Structures are given as structure tokens and as C-alpha cells.
């Protein structure tokens with residue numbers, strides 16, 4: 001059935017983003033992306049459903065070789081198929097309704113925090129919140145974690161991510177026990193660990209759920225990094241970034257002092273936990289303002305070919321006055337298609353996998 | 362009130378639908394098949410007017426709609442343990458399982474006058490009767506026989522230059538072999554593979570050369586179709602369930618032609634189904650072939666890649682029906 005008469009069609013799971021200098025195809029099904037020239041973006045958007053011959057007709061015989069090369073590339077990557085009924089293959093809808101008022105919540109604790117999970121989680125349940133990140137600004141003990149996290153056991157919170165400083169008083173088996181008791185803990189990041197620290201275990205799966213890093217992480221400052229290592233290619237993020245803010249939309253945070261915020265690193269607060277309910281806080285004027293700022297609204301990002309695989313950051317931005325300014329921690333320039341020195345120098349070091357040692361090794 | 366029937370474990374689709382029910386503040390209660398095996402006391406009778414579910418007591422009259430999603434996850438083979446008497450353990454457990462399913466049927470009977478999404482008080486038509494109905498509704502179906510002997514297989518095979526396939530006659534059952542689970546899948550066969558003159562009955566079907574497969578989620582007359590490009594991969598060419606993790610088959614939304622939609626609707630009506638997953642093939646000759654219907658099919662696998670939001674639609678349907686009652 002594949003002959004010259006067939007019309008080409010991008011698979012609906014291959015999504016295009018046009019940048020200032022070049023474009024990308026996000027393969028949200030196979031979670032990878034490829035760069036394409038802007039002219040190919042034009043061919044694929046304006047002439048989708050035509051035959052390759054027709055495209056050659058439009059751009060001229062003299063460009064035939066290049067065009068054929070483009071289509072070879074698309075076929076090789078399995079981005080495109082030929083069909084005589086392109087009208088039967090609609091686009092995937094990019095709408096992202098949420099069955100939750102809040103989808104994710106960051107909760108910070110230091111030694112003196114007035115709030116506790118036992119009183120927060122029932123309120124999160126009322127908002128249908130499914131995912132929380134709990135960040136300890138001090139070396140919380142495993143016993144503390146174990147008892148605090150009982151709050152999520154029968155709640156709607158299905159996944160919990162923990163961030164805390166490394167403590168040499170614990171072995172791999174202590175973390176395994178914690179993960180065993182609290183199956184909903186998806187991941188634990190232990191930061192500020194000494195260079196020679198390792199967790200020895202014969203349970204290979206722990207490497208997937210615990211990671212160690214030498215970096216000292218101040219939770220309120222470490223956030224907002226942007227670079228290729230943070231890109232994620234999936235339909236959720238792609239569609240969400242078309243309609244809302246990929247970091248702050250449907251997010252609620254409680255900072256270490258108990259203030260209710262969009263993000264712990266942002267100055268605006270909407271009251272103190274305990275003085276008003278979480279529901280009241282998110283209904284306050286201004287709470288949802290940042291939710292609607294999408295990549296297409298943000299300076300520079302709106303011209304960037306990575307904008308639908310990149311998470312946003314509104315807490316650290318290049319201009320404090322301008323809500324729509326580019327994230328501060330991004331040094332990519334879509335107008336030259338070049339990364340700045342900061343990104344270039346960053347070595348991708350697979351710290352965590354090296355620091356979890358299986359005893360059998 | 363909406364009664365959600367599901368199973369004990371974390372069941373993603375049930376959770377996604379009930380999240381929407383929570384979001385819309387719908388009145389619902391979830392019951393798991395294993396509640397009938399639990400400690401909560403209950404009693405069923407023809408004139409039952411109250412149901413005990415866990416710690417709650419529900420007036421039957423308050424239930425407007427029942428959604429059947431899943432039922433039990435209990436492994437009955439080790440339900441009653443008697444290590445010294447293996448044969449007794451086996452027989453007793455088979456019997457207890459039958460008793461359990463009969464109890465479940467009694468419960469469904471008590472609920473039979475409710476509006477059901479996937480009515481289990483109504484038994485699902487078996488393969489031949491569905492193929493017959495599909496053909497009567499104007500759908501093309503692959504030629505199919507059930508046979509137990511080599512000569513029938515060879516004669517049937519001769520008529521189909523594209524070969525023949527075999528698949529399960531009943532519902533597929535997973536088979537445990539030293540701890541791992543295996544599920545029978547659709548495979549090409551040839552009489553040449555067969556050494557015996559007669560064998561256990563198998564279903565044999567002409568192999569349809571595919572452009573792609575279609576999985577259609579059917580919800581009360583609406584159809585949400587997904588094309589599965591399984592042809593490109595030799596592993597999945599016969600059965601896309603033989604999933605290739607590294608390079609998953611392309612799956613994309615598809616719009617069924619109106620006349621096919623009408624035929625499928627008629628088929629679902631005849632089969633007494635208001636919900637289910639329909640499997641079709643779009644052949645190289647541009648025909649749509651009907652393969653089968655799974656009344657309690659997985660719809661997450663259609664909903665997520667196509668972003669059809671089916672979990673939300675199911676929740677909305679349940680709320681609407683509950684309000685009508």
C-alpha cells in the first residue's frame with residue numbers, strides 16, 4: 001500500500017515545537033526527541049496529509065534531494081507513516097483536566113517547624129492530592145520519618161519523595177526497613193554525604209529508591225535548575241506546558257516556618273498553616289496567578305524549541321520585577337541555539353548509582 | 362449512590378475513576394470482591410434491603426448505579442491449607458472457590474434491577490455467538506473454526522494464502538511455571554508443526570494481513586478508538602500484547618467511519634453490553650475485521666496515550682445515571 005500516492009502523517013505521539021532557529025520533534029511515546037530544521041517544521045505542519053511528491057512540487061525539484069533526505073530521517077526514526085486516510089488520524093488532545101485541586105505538595109521542615117504531617121495530610125486528602133515531597137532542613141532520624149509518615153498510610157497520597165541530609169549513623173538496611181514499612185515512599189535523596197560514603201546492601205532495587213549526593217542541598221535554593229538533564233519527554237508535560245505552568249500549576253507548598261505558598265522559594269505567602277485551611281489558602285486571591293503562566297507567555301522561552309520538555313521556574317527568574325521573565329538558572333539561548341558555559345561545564349556524574357554498592361560485587 | 366465493584370489491590374483505573382467521583386463530590390462506595398471473604402458480617406436474601414460493606418450499611422434502595430470494574434484477587438489454590446493432604450486441599454479449594462463465585466452471583470442478583478455499567482448479571486456471549494452477531498450486524502469477521510485434528514487444520518489452512526493463526530477459545534488464563542506467569546497469546550500456526558493426528562481442540566482463524574489493529578473503548582454508544590501499529594515489529598505482528606518494552610508499538614487516536622460505528626453499536630446492543638473493549642483489524646485491503654469484545658477491558662491503555670480522559674468520562678456517566686435513578 002505504500003506507494004508514491006500515499007499521504008504522510010506524523011504519528012500523533014510525535015509532537016512538534018518550533019524554536020527561533022530550529023525545531024524539535026518530541027516522541028512522547030518513546031520519550032526521546034530529535035532536532036529538525038524549521039523548514040521541515042513548516043512542511044510537517046502546513047502540508048501534513050499531503051504526499052511527498054506534492055511537497056516536492058511546492059518546494060521545487062531543486063530541493064528534492066533535501067526533502068527526500070528529510071523524509072528518510074523521519075521514517076528511520078519511525079516518526080511518520082503513509083496512509084490514504086490521513087483524516088482518520090486526529091491529533092492527541094492537549095487538554096489536561098485534573099481530578100485534583102492540588103496535585104502535588106512540597107512540605108519543608110526544620111527542627112522548629114510548627115506544622116506536622118498528621119494535621120496536613122487529611123487536608124491534602126480533601127484536595128485529592130496524590131503526591132508530596134517532604135524536605136528536611138535538618139538530620140531527621142529514621143524513627144522520626146517512620147512515625148511522621150504513618151500519616152500517609154491510609155491517605156490519598158500515593159507517592160512521597162524525601163530529601164534530607166545524609167547521616168553516617170544509618171546503614172542501607174535502615175533505609176530498606178523504612179521503605180518496606182512505607183511503600184508509598186518512592187524515593188529518598190540523601191545529600192551532603194562524605195566523599196567515601198556508600199550504602200552496602202545485597203538488595204539491588206534500593207539503588208532505584210535511594211540516592212546519595214555529595215552536594216550540600218539547601219532545599220530552598222537548590223531548586224529551579226534547568227538544563228538538558230532535567231528535560232522530560234512525555235505527553236503530560238507536553239500538554240500541561242501548552243496550557244499552564246509546569247512547575248506551579250496545582251502545586252501547594254508549606255515552608256519550614258509553616259507559611260502556605262506556591263513554592264517555598266517564593267516570597268509571597270498566603271497565610272500560616274493552622275490559621276486557615278489549605279482549601280481556604282488556595283482559594284485566596286492571587287494563589288492561582290502563576291498557575292496560568294505557560295511557556296508561550298514567558299520571554300525567551302516562547303521562542304525555545306525545548307519549551308514543552310522543560311520545567312519552568314518562577315521563583316528564580318532573570319528579573320524579579322517581571323513575572324514573565326526567563327528562568328534565572330537557564331543559560332540556553334534559543335536565538336543562537338547555544339548553551340552557556342555553566343551548562344557546558346557541568347559534567348553529568350552518575351553519583352548515586354556508584355554510591356549504592358551491592359554486597360555481592 | 363454509586364456502587365463501585367473492584368478488587369482489593371491498588372487498581373489504577375478504579376483509583377482514577379474514583380478520584381473524579383471525589384472531585385465531583387459524588388456519593389459513592391467501593392466494594393471489593395474480597396469483602397465477601399473478609400470479617401465484615403453480611404447476609405443476603407431475596408428480600409434484602411440493606412447491604413453491609415466493610416463498616417458501612419447501605420440501603421439497597423439508595424444505590425442508583427453499579428460499576429463493575431474488577432472483582433477478586435484471591436488466590437484460591439492456597440486459600441485453605443492442608444500440606445499433608447494435597448489432593449484434599451486442591452478439591453476443597455476448588456469447591457470453596459465455586460461457593461465464593463456463587464455467593465458473588467447471589468449478590469449481583471440482589472442488585473440486578475440497578476443500572477449497571479457492564480452488567481455481570483447478564484452473561485457475556487461466548488466467541489462463536491459474538492462472531493455470529495458481528496457478522497449479522499454487517500461486520501467482516503475472519504473465517505474461524507474450532508478443530509481437534511490435523512486433517513481439518515490442513516484443509517482449512519489450504520484456503521488461506523496468508524496463513525492461519527490460533528488463539529484462546531475462552532478467556533485467556535495465565536499459567537504459572539516455576540514462579541513466573543505466562544499468558545497465552547495469538548500465534549501463527551501451521552499444520553506442519555503438528556505431530557499428532559488429533560489434539561486438544563483449538564480455535565483456528567484465517568490470518569488477516571493488517572495495516573494496523575484497533576482497540577475501541579465503547580461507553581454507552583460512544584466509541585474511542587486507538588490504532589496500534591503492531592505490524593512493524595515481528596514480536597507484536599500477531600498479538601500486540603507481546604509488548605516490546607524498548608520500542609513500543611505506535612499507538613495513536615483513530616476516528617472510525619460512521620458506518621462501522623453504527624454496526625458496532627448494533628452489535629453491542631445485541632450482546633447486551635453498554636461498555637467494553639472491542640478489538641478490530643484494519644486489513645491491507647482496507648476492510649475492518651471484528652475480532653472480539655472484552656466486556657471489562659482495560660481502558661487505561663487507550664485513554665492515556667490518546668488522552669481521551671476516559672476515566673473522567675466513566676465518572677461523569679456514573680454520576681449522570683445515578684442522578685437519573
Ligand code: SF4
Pocket residue numbers: 226295300301302304305306307308310311326327330331332333334
Ligand atoms: S529558554 Fe526557557 S524553555 Fe528553553 S531551555 Fe531555557 S528555560 Fe527551558
